[in-house]
Amino acid sequence: MGTDDMAKARQDGAGSEAARRRLQMADIARLAGVSTATVSRALNNSPLVNAETRGRILELAASLKYSINIGAQNLRLKQNRTIGVLIPYDRKTHLRLTDPFLLAMLGSVADALTEQGFDMLFSRLPTDRLGEAAATPFDTGRVGGIILVGQWGRHHELNELAARKVPMVVWGAHLPQQLYCCVGSDNVGGGMLATEHLIAQGRRRIAFFGDIDLPEPAQRYRGYCAALARHGIAVDPALQVSSPFLPSGGREAVETMQARGVDYDAVFACSDLLAMTAIDSLRAHGRRVPEDVAVVGYDDIEQSAYFHPRLTTVRQPIGAAGSALVASLLALIDGKPAPAVELPTELVVRASAGEAQGS
Amino acid sequence: MGTDDMAKARQDGAGSEAARRRLQMADIARLAGVSTATVSRALNNSPLVNAETRGRILELAASLKYSINIGAQNLRLKQNRTIGVLIPYDRKTHLRLTDPFLLAMLGSVADALTEQGFDMLFSRLPTDRLGEAAATPFDTGRVGGIILVGQWGRHHELNELAARKVPMVVWGAHLPQQLYCCVGSDNVGGGMLATEHLIAQGRRRIAFFGDIDLPEPAQRYRGYCAALARHGIAVDPALQVSSPFLPSGGREAVETMQARGVDYDAVFACSDLLAMTAIDSLRAHGRRVPEDVAVVGYDDIEQSAYFHPRLTTVRQPIGAAGSALVASLLALIDGKPAPAVELPTELVVRASAGEAQGS
DNA sequence: ATGAAAGCGCTAACAT
DNA sequence: ATGTTAGCGCTTTCAT
DSSP, X not given: OHHHHHHHHOOOTXXXXXXXXXXXXXXXXXXXXXXXXXXXXXXXXXXXXXXXXXHHHHHHHHHTTOOOOHHHHHHHHTOOOEEEEEEEEOTTTOOSOOOHHHHHHHHHHHHHHHHTTXXXXXXXXXGGGHHHHTTHHHHTTSOSEEEEEOOTTOHHHHHHHHHTTOOEEEEXXXXXXXXXXXXXXXXHHHHHHHHHHHHHTTOOOEEEESOTTSHHHHHHHHHHHHHHHHTTOOOOGGGEEOOOSSTXXXXXXXXXXXXXXXXXXXXXXXXXXXHHHHHHHHHHTTOOTTTTSEEEEEXXXXXXXXXXXXXXXXXXXXXXXXXXXXXXXHHHHTTOOOOOEEEOOEEEOOTTSSSOOOO | OHHHHHHHHOOOTTSOSSSOOOOOHHHHHHHHTSOHHHHHHHHTTOTTSOHHHHHHHHHHHHHTTOOOOHHHHHHHHTXXXXXXXXXXXXXXXXXXXXOHHHHHHHHHHHHHHHHTTOEEEEEEEEGGGHHHHTTHHHHTTSOSEEEEEOOTTXXXXXXXXXXXXXXXEEESOOOTTOOSEEEEEOHHHHHHHHHHHHXXXXXXXXXXXXXXXXXXXXHHHHHHHHHHHHTTOOOOGGXXXXXXXXXXXXXXXXXXXXXXXXXXXXXXXXSHHHHHHHHHHHHHTTOOTTTTSEEEEXXXXXXXXXXXXXXEEEEOOHHHHHXXXXXXXXXXXXXXXXXXXXXXXXXXXXXXXXXXXXX
């Protein structure tokens, strides 16, 4: 008992100096006058324990607020009901997690994991270390699998992780030679919906705000070009601005267009954030939305519904996204095939472009 | 070796059927021709290993992408560098995590934890189970401490957790007889700032949108009343609407005022979300902001800067909030005293109430 | 129905 | 400088 007590007295690190020693199974066993094996069985509802014994143990544990140490249990069981969720950030631009779409995705994934009884380990990671560090939570055994929100131009490195059999699902665009399981929405279709709508509104000079070096905006741009082509409108490169997904993006894009001196009567922005900040900037330049410039956003984040003017946008099913990501990952972890999922996109017509001029 | 292999072959639960067996220290030791103790020392930069040996081991581990199993390490070290972050939800109202302020707080805490080298275990919890379940991640040994965003009217239960020595820091209002460590901002001061500003704009019929049954709005209301009193303006209960922090809150508050038939020339809303949705609704009722009704929000979430009209609001230092919460919690875990922290609030004057009528 | 004992992957005395 | 060994808190054979 001597060494035992000494070990228990040793308190350390990011540990437990404040709280007194955590209760453990041996304590419950001693107090209940049984072995730890019986306590374990009782707590895990094994049919091998006498009902009376089980009742006594459960009561004791509850009154003492004892819970099984999950770390030890996981170690013994070689299981892990925690999922790592990664939202990378671009070192060059901003460190703060403020993008409403990403935040909404985070909420959606959190809700889906909660529903499935999984915990969520949330990490941020600089994009330039994605390849080397994305798998760390898995390699260290902290999580059973990883959900990565966004590809961040690291397609190749993600493929390497998949080749290493890291259980991982990525939110992003479907790409050729994609080894990792990818869940995303129909970007080409979304781009077409937005552009077709603007054309139907009589717009012909439609600016495109979005970084076409990234897979998702690139596919939306393809949809945009396809819609223009269908109506015999030439694609004008001067109408495309490679805006990053940042609050400053919309303003900068409008300034860029101003500097180019190119005329335009509509904007298709690759996120609602870009659309909103662009509208704010257009207004500052004295251009009315939608009268002078019609604007269509992308995502349909909640704020779009009460922005002024209410935002016409391409809806990504954010709620369904979380469920789909989680479902695919759990399948992967289970050793089942997890094919790519493409969720539908849908045009939501509001005042910033379209009939509903009410707001 | 026989049993060993059998054990290794056993694959289970939310486990690892897909991936092949995870590498472990014993593998590295065997391949490097040393004992696991030496590998452990090398990987932990102990000065007790020969430089050459260490180099060989590190290289081997890196090339094999081996990382120490944190669960096992934690078990052995009785430490835990994971912090639980809880954002509760109200069962009656909404399940989805979409509140931009909460999301921003989450981002802020995540960034602060990352900076301190801690991982974040994120959970949602229904408010009606806060008392019983908030400590679960700690009781199960998953986390070394807990950050709870919001008090959610569970002051008493939170005190019980604190009495149980659960290392926990709560974002919220400072209350009398507060046993738990509380980090919040100056709500009374914030309420005064907002109201004083509206009075200075010549407004006299200032509506207050916020649920004064909750601690933070209650304190802001006290500031509001104090400012009115200082200017000899009577507090009119008909001007107060108990709006919940929901996207529907602003609209409902405006409808309520409409139904009451009470006249008002200003609104002080307890969150930017309420302010924005109220403005949207005022506009739908044909009332101009700020000409007919001046509106001041609360929080200064990022969107406030490009909302139309740009929102005058009481800034809560969201970035500092995350750092303060984390700092206090780490102190608590370290056994050091963690006194309550009250962060300053500050008025940000923009177009929705104030001089800057530009936007 | 219960207990003894081994072992999950790791670290730290204690040896050498 | 390195190996041996015990043990972190738990589950699960295998005995009884």
